Amino acid sequence: MERTPSKTWRIAVLTSGAGRGSNLQALYEYFKKHSLPVEIAFATASRKDAPVVQLCEKLNIPCYILSPKKDKDFENQLLELCQQEKIELIALAGFMNLLSSSFLEKVKIPVLNIHPALLPKYGGKGMYGMNVHNAVFASDDKVSGVTVHLVDPQYDNGPIIAQVKVDISDCKSPEEIAAKVLEIEHQTYAPVIYQFLCKYYAPEK
Ligand code: GAR
Secondary structure (H helix, E strand, O other): OOOOOOOOEEEEEEOOOOOOOHHHHHHHHHHHHOOOOEEEEEEEEOOOOOHHHHHHHHHOOOEEEOOOOOOOOHHHHHHHHHHHOOOOEEEEOOOOOOOOHHHHHHHOOOEEEEEOOOOOOOOOOOOOHHHHHHHHHHOOOOEEEEEEEEOOOOOOOOOEEEEEEEEOOOOOOHHHHHHHHHHHHHHHHHHHHHHHHHHHOOOOO
């Protein structure tokens, strides 16, 4: 699809579980601050009491309660929403479930994920949130980081789009690592998404 000067890319942001939403907020603020033609057309949360629901209200972003675990037809509903809303990219931000190959084929748009470590280390089933930082802390690693990658039907497995290293040699707990890494996540995801959109939808020469 070609981007015309008046075109605004429409993206959806998926969260799950407790859905804190700090990455969603960082995306929103970055696109706004830099007046970029990217709109978060909707977000999803898996529970109506997730903090991200209130955040969406504050930011005026439509938020749908859709749970990959509770809603049997989760992927069909998501597909329908993406089509209805003319979504051009899905960004996972704290979304802890798999998306099937059938969904990824049908939706026909790129799906990106942010992971709080340097993949392929500390990725895979069960490696999310504090589990990642606990494992990194238990290792001898002096460096952790952030990975943005394309999503395929396996956990943390798709092609890597960007990685940023974070020096954790001074971190005295997994929580300190988490805080340091999260700060870099907030600086990384939005520009990477924007650059990805520019390249992916660049008119062919
Ligand atoms: C982020 O640290 C994100 O990298 C991680 O969940 C957190 C969500 O925080 N995602 C994963 O671990 C995926 N494997 P947020 O709700 O404040 O954006």
